Amino acid sequence: GAVVSQHPSWVICKSGTSVKIECRSLDFQATTMFWYRQFPKQSLMLMATSNEGSKATYEQGVEKDKFLINHASLTLSTLTVTSAHPEDSSFYICSAGGGIWRGRAGYNEQFFGPGTRLTVL
C-alpha cells in the first residue's frame, strides 16, 4: 500500500501542555485524511475527517477546540492535542484516503500511518 508516516512515534508530556502529531503520505496525494484514537483493548474510533484545504469534520463527542486538525496540503495533516490531560493518553493513528495511488483511484482504500502513542503524565 501507500506509505504514510507519523511523527513522533511516541511522546510523553506533562498535563496541560499541547502536543502536535504530523501525518504525511509519502507517495500518495491524499485528498482526505482521517484521525483515529485507540484505547487499550478497544477498536479504532474515528475522531475526525479532514479534506485538503477545508475544515475538519469531527465525530460526535470529539471536541474540535481540543483536537485541532490542519490539512494544509495533499501530503500533510497535523493533529494538535491542546492542554492534554491523562485521559487523552492513547494511540493516535492517521490514515490517508482518496486521490490516486499508482494510477488507480483509491477512494475507498485508506492507508494507515504507524501511529503515535501519547502518554500524558
Add this chain to the structure above:
Amino acid sequence: QKEVEQNSGPLSVPEGAIASLNCTYSDRGSQSFFWYRQYSGKSPELIMFIYSNGDKEDGRFTAQLNKASQYVSLLIRDSQPSDSATYLCAVIRDNQGGKLIFGQGTELSVKP
C-alpha cells in the same frame, strides 16, 4: 446494536488449520467491506477488501460477503503462528465520505 459486530475472541486454532472470522453489520447501505490485521502496539494493515457478493481469494485469505444476510467473513487457510493478531472488520457506507466503521476486532491465536 453496534453497527459492526465481531466476536472478541480469543479464537484459538492449531497451526495449519483454517481460521474463520465472522463479522455482521447493521446498515444495509454499507457498500465496501474491509479486513485489517493489527498486531499489538501497531497500526492496522489492510488484508483484503470486498465489494460484491461471493468469495474473493488472495493467497491464504478468502473473504466472503453475503449482503442479504449482512455478514462478511475471513478465512485463513494453513494458519501460521505469525497470523496471531487482532482482525478488524470495517465497512464504508456509500454516503459517508469514505469513513470506515470498525468492529471491535477478533483476537486470533495460532498455536504451534
